[in-house]
C-alpha cells in the first residue's frame with residue numbers, strides 16, 4: 001500500500017532504485033517530544049527559581065550546617081548502621097532462603113515462622129523490644145542448651161543501644177531479604193541444578209557456585225532498593241536514643257528552631273548517599289550480568305544518571 | 320570377562336499416580352553404545368536420570384561399574400545413600416542434556432574446569448590444560464573464552480560434552496543431545512559423539528536421529544509406556560522389528576523425518 005499523496009509511478013521507483021546506496025538515513029522527527037521537553041524545562045526552571053530565591057529556605061543556614069560536626073557524626077552513625085544491618089540481613093537471609101526451600105518440613109517451617117513473625121510486626125516495635133530485652137530476660141547466656149555456657153552476663157550490659165539497633169534492623173531486614181533471595185533462587189532454571197549435580201557437586205557446592213551466582217541477577221536490584229530503604233529506616237533508632245543523621249539534626253533545631261534548613265541539610269545528605277548507592281548498584285549489576293546478552297563485561301551501554309531508575313528499583317518500596 | 324558397565328534390573332518409578340517406568344531391565348557392556356528410542360513421554364529421560372540418580376527409583380536396582388547406584392544393600396532392603404555419597408557416584412558418570420544447561424555466568428573454559436577443580440580437587444593449571452585439549456577435541460579451541468550466550472546451539476552442546484568428559488567419566492549419558500538444535504547444527508554434535516564411540520566410550524544415548532542410531536549403536540532399545548518393548552542390534556531392530564509397536568513407531572518417525580526436512 002502506498003503512502004497518502006505519494007504518486008506511484010514507474011519513474012519514482014526507478015529513481016529510488018538508482019539512487020539506492022547514495023541515500024543517507026536520517027532519524028525520524030519527533031516534534032511531540034521536543035514540545036514535551038520544552039514544557040518540562042520551563043516547569044523545572046520555575047520550580048528551581050522559586051526554591052533558590054525563596055528567603056524562607058534560608059540557604060545560608062543550610063550552608064552553615066551541612067558540614068557541622070554533629071551532623072557529620074550523625075551521618076557516620078547512619079552509614080555504619082546501614083552497612084552492618086544490611087550485612088546481617090543479607091547473610092541471614094541467604095540461610096533463611098535456603099532453609100525455606102529445604103525438603104525437610106521442620107527446617108522449612110522454622111524459616112517460615114521467622115518470616116511470619118518479623119514481617120508481621122513493625123520494625124519500630126522490634127527495636128524497642130530489643131532495647132528493653134533486659135525487662136524480659138534479665139540475664140543472657142550463650143552455650144550448649146542444658147549444658148555449659150560460654151557467655152554469660154546481664155542483658156543491660158550486653159544489649160547496648162547499638163546492639164539493639166543492629167539486631168532490630170538486621171533481623172527484620174533478613175526476613176524481607178529472604179523472600180528476595182528465595183525468589184532469586186527459584187528463578188534459576190532447574191536444568192542448572194541438574195547439570196551441577198550430574199557433575200558430582202553436592203547440594204551446597206551447586207548452590208554456591210552455580211545457583212546463587214545466577215540468582216544474583218535477580219537479587220541485586222531489589223537489594224539495592226532495600227539498602228536505600230534501610231538508609232532511611234535507620235532514622236527510627238532515635239527512639240532508642242541513638243544519634244543518627246536525622247536525630248542529630250533534630251537535636252540542633254530543637255535548640256535554634258532552624259527546622260526547615262536543617263531538614264534540608266538532612267535531605268541533601270540522604271540524596272547524596274542514595275546516589276552513591278545507586279551508582280554502586282549499577283557496577284554490581286553489570287558484574288553479575290556477565291554472560292548475559294545486552295550486558296557485556298565491564299558495564300552497560302551508555303552512562304546513566306543516578307535518578308534514571310532501573311527496572312525493579314521502585315518495586316516493593318511500600319510496606 | 321568383566322561385568323557389564325551398566326546393569327538395570329526390574330526398575331520401576333512413578334511420579335505420584337503416573338507410572339513412568341515399569342520393570343525396565345537392560346545391560347550395557349564396557350565400550351558399548353546403546354541408543355534408546357521411543358515416543359515422547361515413554362520414560363526415556365526418566366530412565367537416563369535414574370542411572371545417575373537424578374531421579375530416585377521406587378523398585379529394582381541400577382549397577383554402574385559394580386556400584387549400586389543411589390542405595391546401599393542392608394539385608395533384604397535398600398538404604399538410600401546420603402546426597403554426598405550419591406555425588407561421588409555421579410562424578411564418574413557424565414551427562415549431556417537436551418537444553419545444554421551450560422553455566423551461563425562462566426566462559427566455555429570455566430564451565431569445563433569447574434567440576435575437575437571443585438569436585439575432583441585437581442590443580443588449576445592441570446585442569447585448564449586438559450580443558451583446552453578437550454575443547455580443541457570438540458573443535459572449539461577458538462571459543463574458550465566465550466560465554467554460552469555468545470555460542471551457537473551446536474557449539475554450546477559441544478562445550479557441554481567437553482565439560483562432562485573433563486571428569487573422565489566411565490559412562491556417558493546423552494538425553495536427546497541434538498533435539499534443541501537447528502537442523503544444520505545437528506551434524507557437528509553427532510560427529511563428536513561418533514568420535515567418542517570410536518574411542519571406546521561406553522554411552523547411553525536417547526535420540527530421535529534414527530540414521531545416527533543405526534550407524535553408531537551396538538544396541539538399540541525401543542521404549543513405550545515406561546517399558547522396553549524390544550531391543551537388539553540396530554540391523555535387526557531397524558531392519559526386521561519383531562514387535563508391531565516398533566514397526567508403527569519406526570514408520571511414523573520416518574514420515575516425521577520426511578516432513579520435518
Ligand SMILES: Nc1ncnc2c1ncn2[C@@H]1O[C@H](COP(=O)(O)OP(=O)(O)O)[C@@H](O)[C@H]1O
Pocket residue numbers: 334337339357358359360361362363364365366
Ligand atoms: N518431574 C516429573 N514430575 C511428574 N511427572 C513427570 C516428571 N518428569 C517426567 N514426568 C512424566 O513422566 C513421563 C515420562 O517422561 P520422560 O521420561 O521425560 O519421557 P521421554 O523422555 O521419553 O519423553 C511423562 O508422562 C512425563 O509427563
Ligand SMILES: [Mg+2]
Pocket residue numbers: 363364365494495
Ligand atoms: Mg525426554
